[in-house]
Amino acid sequence: MRIIATPDYDQMSKKAAGILAAQVILKRSSVLGLATGSTPLGIYRCLIEWHRAGMLDFSQVHSVNLDEYCGLAPDHDQSYAYYMRENLFRHINIDPAHTHIPNGLAEDAEKEGRLYDALIRSLGGADIQLLGIGHTGHIGFNEPADDFPALTHRVALNPKTIEANSRFFASENEVPRYAVTMGIGSIMSAKKILLVASGKDKADILYRSFFGPITPQVPASVLQLHPDVTVVADEAALSVIREKEPEALN
Numbered sequence: 489m490r491i492i493a494t495p496d497y498d499q500m501s502k503k504a505a506g507i508l509a510a511q512v513i514l515k516r517s518s519v520l521g522l523a524t525g526s527t528p529l530g531i532y533r534c535l536i537e538w539h540r541a542g543m544l545d546f547s548q549v550h551s552v553n554l555d556e557y558c559g560l561a562p563d564h565d566q567s568y569a570y571y572m573r574e575n576l577f578r579h580i581n582i583d584p585a586h587t588h589i590p591n592g593l594a595e596d597a598e599k600e601g602r603l604y605d606a607l608i609r610s611l612g613g614a615d616i617q618l619l620g621i622g623h624t625g626h627i628g629f630n631e632p633a634d635d636f637p638a639l640t641h642r643v644a645l646n647p648k649t650i651e652a653n654s655r656f657f658a659s660e661n662e663v664p665r666y667a668v669t670m671g672i673g674s675i676m677s678a679k680k681i682l683l684v685a686s687g688k689d690k691a692d693i694l695y696r697s698f699f700g701p702i703t704p705q706v707p708a709s710v711l712q713l714h715p716d717v718t719v720v721a722d723e724a725a726l727s728v729i730r731e732k733e734p735e736a737l738n
């Protein structure tokens with residue numbers, strides 16, 4: 489694992505976007521695993537800017553998103569389908585038919601999970617998977633649990649996640665209670681992982697994820713077993729690692 493420390497959110501976004509841009513430049517037909525949440529927004533702004541500047545061509549790129557809320561239609565303004573369209577896809581030249589997000593309206597969530605994993609496999613897996621991290625240590629929507637769920641599945645959201653995500657909804661009651669998420673196995677099958685984090689509220693969970701025991705109670709801790717992980721985080725998010733494991737940063 490390599491950790492790239494940046495002074496602030498803006499630099500975190502630029503560095504992480506640079507890594508994704510390099511992936512697309514080196515392989516035009518890359519499969520990008522994409523994420524939502526507030527952390528990747530700056531990355532997507534950079535990618536849009538560099539696309540407009542003629543630096544990035546997404547015409548051959550495929551994307552697979554991590555997760556989607558259950559019960560929200562793709563045109564609901566809090567669905568992750570809407571988020572991806574508004575914050576990235578409609579501003580770049582990616583073919584909409586190449587963009588994939590789990591179907592939050594699927595009646596049979598198990599079947600939807602199987603289809604989504606088959607789709608990821610048929611694309612050859614993600615070349616790089618972008619991840620944020622939740623306060624519970626969740627990646628995608630894999631919440632603390634007794635085991636690491638391998639495949640794409642339906643999950644009940646942790647109360648802490650519902651509270652954290654309520655900032656995007658009119659009230660906490662409106663936050664969906666379930667989501668469909670790539671499983672830990674689906675995420676781990678990506679060739680490279682790029683995890684981004686910003687802000688002091690992520691400092692403790694970032695330390696526990698990468699320097700604590702590997703346990704499904706901290707889902708992101710499984711990333712310690714992945715052979716190619718890059719963490720790009722700002723100093724605030726790295727403050728606990730800087731205090732307890734300074735030699736991991738330089």
Ligand code: GLP
Nearest residue numbers: 524525526527620621622628629
């Ligand atoms: C959301 C998403 C995750 C994301 C996380 C952190 O619930 N499902 O993929 O990484 O929470 O979000 P943020 O970046 O807004 O802190």
